[in-house]
Amino acid sequence: MTGLYPAIEPNASGMLPLDAVHLMYWEECGNHAGIPVVFLHGGPGSGSSPKHRRFFDPQAYRIVVYDQRGAGRSKPLGELLDNTTLHLVADLESLRVFLGVERWLVFGGSWGSTLALAYAQTHPERCLGLILRGIFLCRGSEIAWFMHGMRTVYPEAWEAFSGFLPEVERTDLLAAYYRRLVNRDPAVHMPAAQSWSRYEGSCSTLLPDSDTSAELAAHFGDNTVALGLARIEAHYFLNKAFLPDDALLQGAVRLRDIPGVIVQGRYDMVCPIVSAHALHCAWPRADFRIIPDAGHSAWEPGSLAALMDATEQYKRSGQFCR
Numbered sequence: 001m002t003g004l005y006p007a008i009e010p011n012a013s014g015m016l017p018l019d020a021v022h023l024m025y026w027e028e029c030g031n032h033a034g035i036p037v038v039f040l041h042g043g044p045g046s047g048s049s050p051k052h053r054r055f056f057d058p059q060a061y062r063i064v065v066y067d068q069r070g071a072g073r074s075k076p077l078g079e080l081l082d083n084t085t086l087h088l089v090a091d092l093e094s095l096r097v098f099l100g101v102e103r104w105l106v107f108g109g110s111w112g113s114t115l116a117l118a119y120a121q122t123h124p125e126r127c128l129g130l131i132l133r134g135i136f137l138c139r140g141s142e143i144a145w146f147m148h149g150m151r152t153v154y155p156e157a158w159e160a161f162s163g164f165l166p167e168v169e170r171t172d173l174l175a176a177y178y179r180r181l182v183n184r185d186p187a188v189h190m191p192a193a194q195s196w197s198r199y200e201g202s203c204s205t206l207l208p209d210s211d212t213s214a215e216l217a218a219h220f221g222d223n224t225v226a227l228g229l230a231r232i233e234a235h236y237f238l239n240k241a242f243l244p245d246d247a248l249l250q251g252a253v254r255l256r257d258i259p260g261v262i263v264q265g266r267y268d269m270v271c272p273i274v275s276a277h278a279l280h281c282a283w284p285r286a287d288f289r290i291i292p293d294a295g296h297s298a299w300e301p302g303s304l305a306a307l308m309d310a311t312e313q314y315k316r317s318g319q320f321c322r
Contacts, residue, residue, distance in 0.1 A: 037063055062101075104126065109132065137246075147237070174237055265290075291303050
């Protein structure tokens with residue numbers, strides 16, 4: 001398949017209380033008796049969308065989509081209190097138990113791949129398999145690339161991103177943005193969130209004038225997406241995802257019994273291919289599919305076709321072809 005399944009509506013949805021502060025939005029659609037699959041959105045903080053339901057055959061899959069704490073329709077939007085990778089892993093497990101799922105296929109791209117790896121390494125017995133795209137291991141080198149390195153390919157986007165700040169604050173972009181993003185005044189945090197979100201969106205496709213690029217610009221320009229994405233992303237970057245550097249690579253040994261697919265755009269500038277290559281070396285069982293004409297976005301034709309093919313393969317046989 002090269003295109004998405006038709007749009008569908010949830011069979012059920014709700015807000016799962018996580019603690020005294022956080023409520024997590026979840027929804028389920030497709031076939032309740034089908035293969036359980038959970039979609040992990042990117043960011044962190046970007047939230048899910050109805051389009052994410054459409055990666056999966058609704059006749060074959062029990063499709064679970066949710067918004068991670070602080071993101072999308074979860075409440076409160078952009079909340080950083082008790083928002084760490086360990087919390088997100090625990091939330092995903094709480095959702096599994098709440099829905100009565102024994103094991104599920106885990107699908108995630110970009111930050112969704114980070115969270116999927118952290119979850120699978122913590123709860124390998126709960127994973128039927130992993131479908132990952134645009135690998136992000138949240139290492140210091142990857143964060144530095146996002147904050148500074150992308151200017152080697154997208155200098156105009158980076159100049160707009162850095163130029164949003166007064167010159168005196170540009171020696172530490174992350175700290176300067178973070179100060180604004182956590183400010184309670186929308187007149188302070190929203191312009192910073194929009195600048196951060198535009199920067200990421202403008203570097204996410206191989207062809208900037210494509211329909212995909214225009215759709216992404218609208219998505220990243222949405223105020224809810226921008227605030228959740230920018231504030232939570234800066235929070236996680238500043239704290240190095242609350243994980244030791246290289247923890248997800250070192251923990252890849254725990255994936256040895258889990259089948260998987262890694263889909264990676266050759267020209268992904270947000271999450272460069274070096275991380276996907278390193279993950280595949282540490283997890284050779286995974287099928288590594290390099291898309292020669294794609295950047296970071298899941299919606300570029302080659303990446304979308306590879307992701308759809310992976311969900312179709314698993315539907316038919318419970319395996320991924322090598």
